[in-house]
Amino acid sequence: MAGDPLQEVVVTTKLDRVLGWARKYSLFQYPFVTACCGMEFMATSGSHYDTDRFGAAFPRFSPRQADLLMVVGTITHKQAPILKRVYDQMCEPKWVVAFGVCATSGGFYQNYGSVPGIDCFLPVDMYIPGCPPRPETVIDALLKLQDRIQNQRQALL
Amino acid sequence: MSPANSSPAFAEELRAALGPRLLRVESWQGREAAVVEPEAWLEAVRLLKSRGYDFLMDLSAADYSGFPGHQAPPLGVSLQLFGSGTRRRAWLKAYLPLEGARLATLSDEFACANWYERECWDMFGVEFVGHPHLKRLLLYEEFQGHPLRKDYPILKSQPLIPMRNAVDYESVAAARRAAADEDGLGRG
Structure with a gap:
């Protein structure tokens, strides 16, 4: 179709891809910060490492406005119903990141108080190892999550 | 003294x-x-x-x-x-x-x-x-018992909401006791 004037001004793509592109660069985080990992989370969000570069640093302190739940720190059995409620209030599509070993597996806590990993009651999309994780690890996880969002099937609810 | x-x-x-x-x-x-x-x-x-x-x-x-x-x-x-x-x-x-x-x-x-x-x-x-x-x-x-007492089972947790792949502390504790007996450590 040489000479088609539309080719000069129109880009074609798939709906899934364009939605994925939009979603991965507009992640609104809900930081559920309970422990020392929070310091590393702040360091990563701060200007030095600056997750804003990746379009994933905008914190919303209401779960109803967020689509990325960052669980940063140890979750106790007392805290678990609260976290579950926060998750339930978030609108689809939503993703969950377990930040640090405590959120991932309970870490070195194995006792009456701690949940051995938030995947005991939440679906987790990305686990970040480390006690606490380095900012590079966090950014790596963020990029992997964005990659996943880009390539997933975009459910239209 | x-x-x-x-x-x-x-x-x-x-x-x-x-x-x-x-x-x-x-x-x-x-x-x-x-x-x-x-x-x-x-x-x-x-x-x-x-x-x-x-x-x-x-x-x-x-x-x-x-x-x-x-x-x-x-x-x-x-x-x-x-x-x-x-x-x-x-x-x-x-x-x-x-x-x-x-x-x-x-x-x-x-x-x-x-x-x-x-x-x-x-x-x-x-x-x-x-x-x-x-x-x-x-x-x-809702918690039953006092967890820092020695008679509180060390792995026992009391979740408030349903937990998947929760640890069955009794079988873990039994396995540890058996392993300790095998080692002749007499602990467990």
Whole structure:
């Protein structure tokens, strides 16, 4: 179709891809910060490492406005119903990141108080190892999550 | 145990006031603590407070069940007082049985004892008689038992919401016991 004037001004793509592109660069985080990992989370969000570069640093302190739940720190059995409620209030599509070993597996806590990993009651999309994780690890996880969002099937609810 | 003539001053004052209700003076790594009868707990604290020990630094407990060489009742409650004028410290201790562990509350003497005693109730099940608001401080109301007691199963958790792949603590504990027996360690 040489000479088609539309080719000069129109880009074609798939709906899934364009939605994925939009979603991965507009992640609104809900930081559920309970422990020392929070310091590393702040360091990563701060200007030095600056997750804003990746379009994933905008914190919303209401779960109803967020689509990325960052669980940063140890979750106790007392805290678990609260976290579950926060998750339930978030609108689809939503993703969950377990930040640090405590959120991932309970870490070195194995006792009456701690949940051995938030995947005991939440679906987790990305686990970040480390006690606490380095900012590079966090950014790596963020990029992997964005990659996943880009390539997933975009459910239209 | 230290000989009477080298007891710290606070222990001597307690001995003069309480007589045989001061059971002994314990020494652990150079630090001496006066062990009193549980019934004399409040009286001992009031006496020390009147002698200038006006600040409750800490109140805590430990379960000595199975501790090598421990003779007294297993639940040891201890506190540390500080004299802000004299800059001296006093350590006080009482041993209680696990069943019916009771002590008089210190919350009328020191306001901060309120939360220390709630924590102590929460973790060790020591009932502080006369406490104005003795409910759990850290754990949730639904929790059964007192987790820092030695007889609390070490892996037992009490989730409030359904948990997937939750640890079956009883089978894990049994496996550990079996492994320890096999090693001949006699622990578990």
